[in-house]
Amino acid sequence: MNRYDAVQDLADALLFEGYVLYPYRASDGKNRVRWQFGVLMPPDYSLLDPTERSWSQTECLLDGDKALIRVRLRFLQAQSREVLDADRVLVTSLETEDATYRPWDEAVVRTVDLATNVYRFPRQVTFSLPGGTEVEAVGTAGFLRRTRLPITGTVTLTVHDLPGPYTVSRIRVRVENTTPDGSSERVGALRQALIAHHVIVAADGARFISQLDPPEWARTFAGESENVGLYPVLAGDLLLSSPIILYDHPSIAPESQGDLYDATEIDEILSLRTMTLTEEEKREVRGTDQRAAELLDRVDTMPPEFLDRLHGTIRYLRKVTEPPPADQPWWDPGNDSTVSPETDTVTIGNVAVGNGTRVRLRPGIRRADAQDMFLTGLLGTVVAVLTDVDGETHLAVALDGEEGEVQRSHGRYLYFGPDELEPVE
CATH class of the missing domain: 2.30.30 (SH3 type barrels.)
Known part of the structure; x- marks a missing residue:
């Protein structure tokens, strides 16, 4: 089993948050302004728009020495998808028996790994993703042409021993987009950006200290940590640093039947809304993105009992060991002997x-x-x-x-x- 598998579902939810928004169609206005979380733009674009950063940094505390530290960077690389007719001429849409295809920016999942012993610092990994073009035939109706632009970047790991009687160190992971000559427009720059990036850190032979709830002796150290663009939380024995601030040990709700990519909404509402789409709208959803097509099929075939599970779940803050008497309401203080x-x-x-x-x-x-x-x-x-x-x-x-x-x-x-x-x- 891969060390990172324990947080794979959660990391994927972060990776694809906002990837495609309801009503899941390329023609809808909200899907023309995409990817707001964890974006690292090329440095040239960041100079034009200082609100968009080209680097991020996360710091955390590690208790123990002689540890093997592993870092995994994950992000999306955008690729533009153009629509061609049977003569390979650019068109605004392409109709098939069950889908309507329009121009759209898809994304490919990218992973960069770094492993090192704590005694070798700093350690830097440089990565380069080449550009390229691929053409896919859509039956006999036409073609989809996908184009990716080159991306370069670095991941740097440093460790500093902290003063005092404790064997505690501060780990810093810095991620930087070094792609030269980026576009001066956001849509173009996104095609050479690290999108929805996040970092997972593992340490064999040591344990991570919570940034949210550190022990008393580590509060000052935790307060001095500098996190820019990412924030670290504990995830089992791993550390997950994401652009969306979470609590320690986050998890996917067991009622969820799969990613809906629009997690600012409630699963039940999104599922019901998706069911109400017309057949013509569903045709465009299928042609917008393969992930959107899978979402649509999952919702359309969802058994009623699965939908009922989305209606509401109560997770008590306290475990109730004995049910209250039938003639006493649950909120009666007399029901809690503690x-x-x-x-x-x-x-x-x-x-x-x-x-x-x-x-x-x-x-x-x-x-x-x-x-x-x-x-x-x-x-x-x-x-x-x-x-x-x-x-x-x-x-x-x-x-x-x-x-x-x-x-x-x-x-x-x-x-x-x-x-x-x-x-x-």
């Missing part, structure tokens, strides 16, 4: 604060209600310590005096985070 609002406490400073603790109110700046400023400095008593479904702690407080008596009689309190209260001796 919490007790009346007896639980939370430490503020060096004080255990819970039911009966007197506090001074210090509403935080994150509150948007101007009324909260009038609560600053008031005294009250904590009534309960509560935890919401996201695991955040809140304290119910009744004010001192008559207002607090009204709050107690109605069971309606003011709620604050632990950082908004100051225990009073």
Whole structure:
């Protein structure tokens, strides 16, 4: 089994995000402005348009020494597809029995690998993709002519040992498009760009440290990492650095039946919309791109039970070990024996604060209600310590005096985070 196979499906989802958007036709306006994620343009074009970068950099932390580090760069190379009639004359469309072909930019998956021992740095790999032209016959109706332009680039790996008692190093992977003389127009420049590029890093004999949730001793090191155009997250024992920021250990939803390339939408909605396309529209989808044609066939033949699975899935934040009694709703605190609002406490400073603790109110700046400023400095008593479904702690407080008596009689309190209260001796 290839070391990178564990994240192959996820990496492919990143690679083809936005590849072709619903309604999956080459003639649709939204499909004329493509490829927004992870694009590295030729450097000449980046000089003309500074918003488009020609290089990216990702940094991560590695705990351990004497590791074998492997880096894999993946990206799409665009190729223009022209439509020719039976006499090999350029035309705007080509009709066959089941498809309508129009000019379109396809893409080819490219991979660049780099492997090295940690003691040999820096290490650089230069890659070159030659241009070329291929012609495919479409029955007897005509031809599709595909043209690719040459691309050159580099992948550079460096490792720096960090100071301190820990055997921790900072890995830097820099990817650069070095293609000379790129087009001055974005559509043309994209044909010599590294599209939707991402990096996968493996390390044998060491482990990666999370950038999102590093251990306390590594927080400063993680905060000093510089990531440009890519951001690294843990993916099992690998590191995945992508142009779309993810959480650690991301995965494809098991309900998904395949890539829909337009992940800003919901699978169910896209599937239902695709089913409503007319036969003429489906003809153009089949002729737009082979991946779009496979998507259409998959949706058209999807069993009803598969479609039902897309309708909605609840993944609980907490595992429920025992079902609640039939006469009690799931949200009743009495169903969760792990919490007790009346007896639980939370430490503020060096004080255990819970039911009966007197506090001074210090509403935080994150509150948007101007009324909260009038609560600053008031005294009250904590009534309960509560935890919401996201695991955040809140304290119910009744004010001192008559207002607090009204709050107690109605069971309606003011709620604050632990950082908004100051225990009073």
